[in-house]
Amino acid sequence: MSLETQAREKLGATRRWVVKIGSALLTNNGRGLDREAIGAWVGQIAALQERGIEVVLVSSGAVAEGMSRLGWNQRPDTVHELQAAAAVGQMGLIEAYETQFQRFDRHTAQVLVDHDDLANRQRYLNARSTLNTLLELGVVPVVNENDTVATEEIRFGDNDRLAALVTNLIEAEVLVILTDQAGLFEQDPRHNPDAALISLADAEDRSLEAIAGDSGSGLGRGGMITKLEAARLAARSGANTLIAGGQVKDILLKLQAGAAQGTLLVSAREPLDARKQWLAGHLQMRGRLVLDEGAVKVVREQGRSLLPVGVKAVSGGFTRGEMVSCVDSNNTEVARGLVNYNADETARIIGRPSSEIVNILGYCADEELVHRDNMVLM
Numbered sequence: 001m002s003l004e005t006q007a008r009e010k011l012g013a014t015r016r017w018v019v020k021i022g023s024a025l026l027t028n029n030g031r032g033l034d035r036e037a038i039g040a041w042v043g044q045i046a047a048l049q050e051r052g053i054e055v056v057l058v059s060s061g062a063v064a065e066g067m068s069r070l071g072w073n074q075r076p077d078t079v080h081e082l083q084a085a086a087a088v089g090q091m092g093l094i095e096a097y098e099t100q101f102q103r104f105d106r107h108t109a110q111v112l113v114d115h116d117d118l119a120n121r122q123r124y125l126n127a128r129s130t131l132n133t134l135l136e137l138g139v140v141p142v143v144n145e146n147d148t149v150a151t152e153e154i155r156f157g158d159n160d161r162l163a164a165l166v167t168n169l170i171e172a173e174v175l176v177i178l179t180d181q182a183g184l185f186e187q188d189p190r191h192n193p194d195a196a197l198i199s200l201a202d203a204e205d206r207s208l209e210a211i212a213g214d215s216g217s218g219l220g221r222g223g224m225i226t227k228l229e230a231a232r233l234a235a236r237s238g239a240n241t242l243i244a245g246g247q248v249k250d251i252l253l254k255l256q257a258g259a260a261q262g263t264l265l266v267s268a269r270e271p272l273d274a275r276k277q278w279l280a281g282h283l284q285m286r287g288r289l290v291l292d293e294g295a296v297k298v299v300r301e302q303g304r305s306l307l308p309v310g311v312k313a314v315s316g317g318f319t320r321g322e323m324v325s326c327v328d329s330n331n332t333e334v335a336r337g338l339v340n341y342n343a344d345e346t347a348r349i350i351g352r353p354s355s356e357i358v359n360i361l362g363y364c365a366d367e368e369l370v371h372r373d374n375m376v377l378m
Helices: 001-012 035-050 060-071 079-100 116-118 119-138 157-171 206-211 222-235 252-256 274-280 293-302 341-347 354-361
Strands: 016-021 056-061 108-113 142-143 174-179 200-202 240-246 263-265 287-291 311-316 323-327 333-338 375-377
Touching: 001 200, 001 240, 001 252, 001 263, 016 035, 016 157, 035 056, 035 079, 035 252, 056 079, 056 119, 056 157, 060 079, 060 206, 079 108, 079 142, 108 119, 116 375, 119 142, 119 157, 142 157, 157 174, 157 222, 157 274, 174 222, 174 252, 222 240, 222 263, 240 252, 274 333, 274 375, 287 293, 287 341, 293 333, 293 375, 311 341, 341 354
Parallel strands: 016 056, 016 174, 056 142, 108 142, 174 240, 200 263, 287 323
Antiparallel strands: 240 263, 287 311, 323 333, 333 375
């Protein structure tokens, strides 16, 4: 039995999935919601539930549906127009899901989030508890970015990343990204119909980025590159990702049965604990610390805290307790964590031993700049 066959057959034993459906599939390339297609996916999700699999649905389509209702042929550039389109489209999108799930006596719940909901520890835990409770009740959460209030500074950027963060949040074992392509190809199949499908790969294989193209539909924000980024993010909590064609009949059931459909991106990591998942899942950094070689070694190889003496430079306008990125001299991210001093204080104590903090600042909140319990390696 091949490694791919073994990996795919293991999907049948998993019990929690996140399924993301892209805009191009849902809106029939801009001609309004494809309710027949939505009904087909809903039927498959209901069947997965009958098999004991809990499913969270991350659905694009609100902006695209709003564009269709408003008669817009081109995606707007301004945030306020996007928010207006999302507000209009969200009504039809959720109504469509609710109607279809009622055919199978299934309850649904609308869950709108923005980046701050997952960046704030308390709101992160609240979101986690709510989703877990909904799943325990047999409800299908329909998750979307809160486009009506999000600004450019807090947007996830696309629902591929959002789906990956939800995968981390609820510790799902599988992330399925349904798209208008059959999977990841060695070349763009829109330009080369003979391009070979990549059926199995490591989720963290950076060489895949070279063959990933941009979004071709003009409806969504993400292309294949964001799906690879989502797979890497999901892999941090040990989840495998499947990128597959949403137009294939019974695609979810085929994937659950181990069929050779789409691209399977496997995670080689052990699941991170819940706090480390929260730290790793941050997409927004408030600042950056440049570490010297010694600090890189003790943080990466020995799992120790970051002390001020090991930092060469600092940038950003962060406050105490915010997330910062720790990079080496080549600007490669080593770790990220919650910083114990604000940016001005950090700038004053870097390169100095912890014993001098009180003399420099007049007080010493912590000897560590970033404690190992508040840090995750990247």
